[in-house]
Amino acid sequence: MRPLKLTLSAFGPYAGEQLFDFRLLEDRNLFLISGDIGAGKTTIFDAICCALYGETSGGERTVEEMRSHHADPDTRTEITLEFEIQGELYRACFSPRQSIPKKRGEGYTEQTVQSALYKIDFVDQPGEQALLVSESISKTRPEIEALIGFNVHQFRQVVMLAQGKFRELLNANSAEREEILKTLVDTEFLSRFERKLKTLETELKQSVVNLEAQIKGLLKSENVEHADQLLPQIEEIKRQRLDAERQIDDAERLRGKAEAELNEATALKDLFAQQRQLLLSRQALVEQKDRIEALAAALQRHGEAEKLWPDYRLYEEADKALKSADEALAEARHEHEARQRIAIEATEQLTTLEQEKPAQEQRKRELQSLRQTHAALASLAGDRQKQHQANTSLQTAQQALSQAETKLQEQRSALEKSETELETLGSCDAALLQTRHHLEKKQEQLKQIQRIENKQRELENATKKLRALQRQLETRQQEVDSSAGALQQLEQARMQDIASHLAAQLQQGQPCAVCGSHDHPLPATPPAHIPADEQLEAARQNLQAAEKQLSEIRQDFDHQRRELDRIAGVLDELKTVGAESEISRDDCQADIDLLKRQAHELTLQAEQKQLLKNRQGQLKTAIKNDEDALTGLRTRLGECQSQVSTLAGQIQSQLERIPELYRDKADLNPEIAALERQIQQFDRRLDEASRAHHAAQQRFNTAQGVLNGAQKQRLQASADFESKQRLITGLIEQSPFADIAALKSSKLTEQEVRSQTEQVEHYREETRRIESRLDELATQLTGKANPDLAPLQDAYRQAQTHKNDCLERRIRLDEQHRVLDKLINKIAKEQQALEAATQEYEQASHLSRIANGSGHQGSKLSFSRYLLGRLLDEILQSASSRLYIMSEGRYRLIRKLDQANKRSAFGLDIELTDAYTGQKRSVSTFSGGEGFLASLSLALGLSEVVRSNAGGIQLDTLFIDEGFGSLNDEALEQAINVLTMLSGDGRLVGVISHVNELKERIDAQLVVSKTANGSSAEFVL
The missing domain is CATH 3.40.50.300 (P-loop containing nucleotide triphosphate hydrolases)
Incomplete structure (x- = not known):
């Protein structure tokens, strides 16, 4: 990039x-x-x-x-x-x-x-x-x-070596350096793997402990220590079970014999019990004989009544029909009389209303006349209302015209006055802008004075703090030098002691285990004082603590120095800007107060001027609008005068067409409504009377027809009843019944017939069954006695109890055998699982200790730290190639591989090799300039390694934010040569x-x- x-x-x-x-x-x-x-x-x-x-x-x-x-x-x-x-x-x-x-x-x-x-x-x-x-x-x-x-x-x-940051990798301890390198290489997957192995080790260990506890618990439940001790118990249980099987067979034979004897005696005893019960049942049937014979006689009388019953039903129905016809005839006569009275009354009412029809026609003619007069009055009232409104509009227009003329004159006078006042204000706007400009400059000047004073105070405080940190830095550096010297003396004494032990084993002519030489002219001698491991560890910890404190103080010192430079730079800028106008704080404040008062007065004048301008524009607009409105008002006044004259003529013409009686009435609706009600009431009464007369006549005719029908039905019912009465009377005289009442009492219901028939048949069937069974039992029990069951039942119960005891014993033995056999199998499975779990635990524990750095002779080197160590080797190799040049062949950086403290992590510490002395020492012993060259080399090496491991990414840029101020001329020359070499590869530096x-x-x-x-x-x- x-x-x-x-x-x-x-x-x-x-x-x-x-x-x-x-x-x-x-x-x-x-x-x-x-x-x-x-x-x-x-x-x-x-x-x-x-x-x-x-x-x-x-x-x-x-x-x-x-x-x-x-x-x-x-x-x-x-x-x-x-x-x-x-x-x-x-x-x-x-x-x-x-x-x-x-x-x-x-x-x-x-x-x-x-x-x-x-x-x-x-x-x-x-x-x-x-x-x-x-x-x-x-x-x-x-x-x-x-x-x-x-x-x-x-x-x-890789690309930006930020100010104060690229020294961190050199001065950090092993743990801090690990965190820095982790940002460049993703080792989280290794850390997750390490944690997963540790968790797996813990889980498997717990599984082993749980399995061992389970096996011990199973053995303890049987009070044995080993599973082999359970085998004799199983053999004894098998022997006892065979003996129990033989006892069960013998007990079953005895129980079967007792059961057969008991069953035979029980059957005989049941036969004697049946005979006794049948004799009791026969005696009960004898006691019911009279009742059964009475039921049979009633069933016979029912049969005779059933033969005459159809004719009796016809007689009964004819009697009911005659009674019903009498009731219908009486009701029809009552209804006929009522309907006749209503028809006569309706005819009389209709005749009276027919005589009032001429008066109704006269009322209709009066109603038509009133409606015409009412319409004329309504039109007259509307014209009078319009006339009143026209007069009002005329007065309103006259007043509005007068007010508009007065208002227009006032506005013209106000416009002339505002123009005169506006001329007196002059050019106050320009003066206000100039005053505000001077005020802003003075306020900015005062702020600049305040900034300079504040920064001066900050500079004094920062200087004091930097001096204090300088003193602390010198003190901490002395402590580090003292601790490093003490540790070096102890390590040299320890190395001398080791060399003296090796020298004590040397023999002339035999090769040295260290150098291989056969000659031993100057064998090592033991030191005067041999330091203990605790002394070495305490010295290392003292040095680490001192280095950590020194690093913290150095960081605070560098930060405070940058802060001091920043404040000084800001102060110089402020002084440079404010140097052109030197003035005291008080004088500047006085000028500001004066300019504020002037600005306030000019602001008031400017606001007054703007108000006058706004008022002038409003007046001009209002005058124009009022002139237009005045023209419209004059036109409206002429229209109102014409409308008033026209309406007066229309009203006079309408008064001439209305009768003088109704001219003063405002409304004829009450008279019209009263007349309409009279007409409607008469029409309604006439219509209702006509409908009532028609309906009454129809209902009377219907009632007459119903009466005639009822009379005919009564005659037919009477003839039928007399015929049926003669028939049933003749049949009863020929039957065993005395009269109709005896016939009705002999008739039974279907339920009564069914019930009595079943009782008679059941009695006869039960009598035959009992007699037959008693004859059978008398034959079977001839020569036999009723047995005693108690001794036989006792013998059977004893045999059954003995058999159950034998069965329970066999069940207990089977359960004991099953439990022991299951326990042995479970112990064997648990033992197999324990062996497998132990093997898995040992493997996982071994891998976990190796992965987490706790498995090889107490070392603390984990997978992730090992990977970071290999990365650090590449970085140090690349850095040493540059440091070797810049230090003129003296220094190289290497990774420290020995573990000084078995209890702490290691593997990412850095030390240097000094070609002048041939020894290794801590990078903290670098001087200020040497430390800068080493840090620069390390940062460049880090950039180079990360770039080379980035999957073919080509980075053509490097920025270094550091001052190079701590280098002497030779070191600076070497640093420039290295940077030139970097840029010679085509990289922008x-x-x-x-x-x-x-x-x-x-x-x-x-x-x-x-x-x-x-x-x-x-x-x-």
Whole structure:
């Protein structure tokens, strides 16, 4: 990835639009970025990182905080980066969340984060562009990462070596360095694998413990320690079961014999019981004989009555018909008399109303006349109302005309007066603008004085704090040097002790186990004092604690120094802007108070002038409108006068056509309504009387017909009854019945017939059955006695109880055998599961200890740390090749492989090899300049390794934000040579620095300048 053009708008210190065209460098791949403190050099890197990932290069400030305070509110914060990857051109656009002015009305609206990525044909010239991703940064960032090959953390480490950041990898301890490297290599899958193995180990161990507990619980339930101890118990149970089977067979034979004897005696006893019960039943039948014979006689009488019953039913029906005909005849006579009276009354009422018809015709003629007179009165009333309204309109028009003429004269006088007052105010607007301009300049001047005073106080406080941190830094550095010296002495004593033990085993002529030499002229001697492991560990911990405190103090010191430089730069800018007009704070405040009073007076005059102008325009408009209205009023007055005259003539003509009796009446509706009611009432009465007469006559004729029919029906019913009465009387005289009452009492219902018949037949059948069964039993029981069942039942119960006891014993033995057999099988299965689980646990435990760094002689090297260690080896190898050149062949960086403390993690510590001494030592022993060269080499090595492992991604850009101020001339020369070598590979290398030697050596420069209104930048080639 190689940047081609960067365009900023309202970003950081750049208030307007700022263009960085890197194509101007042409073949100059190494360039310097210089400028004042706070001018916006690092902002260039922030903008590139924001355009791609939506984050700043250092990650310390949010993108919202990067909006320029110098920018106009209407200017939006936007970043556009055009870059090249493998010959393809792309454009990345980014705009942070910000408040922008509303398009309509006042106030601001919130704009969300906007991000887009395009593939383009040209950088400057218009051409086609394809939108790859547009929306939020969360959707654009994955496309950028896939295109460039790095996430934001990797990009910062590889492309942008941010200020104060690339020293972290050198000065960090092993754990801190692990966190830094994890941002470059995804080891989370290894960590998940390690955690999964640890969880599996714990679960399998618990399974083994659970299985062992289950097996012990099963054995304990039978009070044995081993499963083999259960086999004798099973054999004894089998022997006892065979014996129980024999006892069951013997008991079954005895029970069968007793059961047969008991059944035979029980059957004989049942026969004697049946004979006794049948004798009792025969005696009960004898007692019912009279009742059954009476039922049979009643059934016989019913049969005789059944023969005469049809004729009796005919007689009974004829009697009912005669009674019904008598009732109908009486009712028809009563109805005929009532209908006759009603018909006579209706005829009389209709005759009376027919005589009043001439009077009804006279009322109708009077009604027609009243309606005509009423219509004429209504028309007259309407004309009189119109006449009143016309007179009122005439008076209103006359008054309105008079008022309009008066109002028009007043408005013309007011217009002349306002013109005179407007001339007296003069040119107060120009004076007000000039006064406000002077006031704003004075207020800005006062704010500038206040800013300078505030920054001076901040500078004093920051200086005091920096001096305090300087003293703390010197103290902590002394503590680190002291702790490192103490640890080195203890380690040398330990190494001397080890060498003395090896020397004690040397024999002349035998090879040395270390160097292989057969000659041993100077064997090592033991030291005066041999340090213990606890002393070495305590010394290492003291050194680590001192180094950690020194690193924290150094970070605070660097941060405070940058803060001091920033405050000093801001103060210089403020003094530069305010130097042109020196004035005291009090004098400036007095001038402001005077200008405010003048501005207030002029504002009042300007407002009065504007009010007069507005009033003058309103008066002119009102005069024009009133003149138009006056013309309309005069026209309206003539129309009202003509209408009044016309209506007077119409009213006089109508009065002549109305009778004098009704001229003063306003309404004839009551008279008309009363006459209409009389006419309607008479018509209704006549109609009702006619309908009532017709209906009464019809009902009378109907009643006459009904009466005639009832008389005929009575005669027919009487003749039929007399005929049926003679027939039934003759039949009864020939029957066994005395009269009709005896016949009716002998007739039974169907239910009574069915019930009595069943009782008689059941009695006769039961008598035959009992007699037959008694004869059979007398034959069977001849010569036999009724047996006693109690002894036989006791014998049977004893035999059955003995058999049940034997069966229960066999069931208990079977259950004991089943339980023991199931227990043995379960123990065997659990034992097999325990062996399998133990094997799985041992394998998982071994893998877990290896993966989590706790399996090989107590080492703490996990899978993920091992992978990061191999990555660190590549980084150190690449870094050493550059450090070796910049240190003139003295230093190389290597990874520390030995574990000083068995209880702590290791594998990512860095130490250096010194070619002058041939020994290894901690990187904390570097001097300030050496530490900078080592940090630079390490950062470049890190960038190189990550780039080479990025799957073929070609990164042609590197930015270094560091000052190079701690280097001497020789080290600076070597650093420049390394940077030149990097740029010679075709890589674009940009360096921020204030060192004059770099400005002299690097001709291509990007100069950033700052002013009170914001910063600007340009290439100087």
